[in-house]
Amino acid sequence: MTTTSRIEWTEQTWNPIVGCTKVSAGCKHCYAEVMAKRLRAMGTPGYEKGFALRLIPERLNDPVRRKKPTVYFVNSMSDLFHERVPVDYIDKVFEVITQTPHHHYQILTKRAERMASYFTSRPVPKNVWLGVSVENKRHGVPRIDFLRKVPAKIRFLSVEPLLEDVGPLDLKGIHWVIVxxxxxxxxxxxxxxxxxxxxxxxxxxxxxxFFKQWGGWGADGKKRAKSKNGRLLNGRTWDQMPAGVQI
Structure with a gap:
């Protein structure tokens, strides 16, 4: 199942895996976990066990059936490089990606070390963007070095949720940063x-x-009933994309 995304920097989500486990500070209030509970209550297929990790092979070929060139966020409800996802299943995901060069695929992980290890013996498809989460200094910043080792055409950082001043960042080899x-x-x-x-x-x-959103708190430091609170930073929107890319 693929769905049109409300995430500002992508077009569709593709979830051949659902569910995850917490590994760092950014996971504390996981939006996917909350959403999975809602989807389970609604009886949505794939979420019968809520946020428990589950492979859904029947969704693997969804992008193959879509002929319109699309930017997909892969596993918005999980992490492709979760330690309990078998390597042969990850291989199947990348087989689909390779078979559909008319699409672009954005893959974001908090398991940067496993991602880097996976690609030591495999090529990165040209239509893949690889990213890591950088929510703080302790857990997030070290992931950047693992990402830099992977020869992806586009490497990106998701600095979200930004939980503190992350300090100086070495952005060599990084093409895009979302905050x-x-x-x-x-x-x-x-x-x-x-x-x-x-x-x-x-x-x-x-x-x-790319500045995505303020989240539950506004720029004025006040909490709002509704999340997001606009997308202005310093009085303007920041929608920059990697060179040659437009969504």
């Missing part, structure tokens, strides 16, 4: 200076910068 605050009832606030510090570093190192 956003945390959403949901228990969202942790993001300070404007944290987001702007990342933007300035992107500008200096000539990396495309």
């Amino acid at each position: 956003g605050g945390e959403s949901g009832a228990k969202a942790r606030p993001m300070k404007p200076e944290w987001a702007d510090a990342v933007r300035i570093q992107c500008q200096k190192q000539k990396v495309a910068f």
Whole structure:
């Protein structure tokens, strides 16, 4: 099953795997876990066990059936490189990706070390964008070095939820950086200076910068009933994409 995405930087989501487990601070209030519980309550196929990790092979060929060139976010409800996803199943996902060069696939992981290890013996398809989550210094920043080892055409960082000032970032070999605050009832606030510090570093190192959202807290430091609170940073939107890419 693929669905039109409400995520600002992609077009469709493709979930041949659902469910995950927490590995770092960014996972604490996981949006996918909350959504999985709702989908289970609604009786949505694939979520009979809520957020328990589950492979759904019947969804593997969904992109093959779509002829219109599409940007897919792979496993928005899981992590392709989760330690319990068998290597041969990951291979099957990439077989589909290779068979559909008219699509682009965005793959984001918090298991950067496993991702880097996987690609030591396999080529990266040209239509794949690989990214890592960078929510803080302790868990997020070290993932960048693992990402840099992988020869993907586009490498990106999801600095979301941004939980602190992540400090100096070496963006060599990185093509795109997304920044956003945390959403949901228990969202942790993001300070404007944290987001702007990342933007300035992107500008200096000539990396495309995309500001996704404020999340549950506004730029004024006040919590709102509704998440997102707009997309303005320093009075403007930032929708930069990697060179030659448009969504």
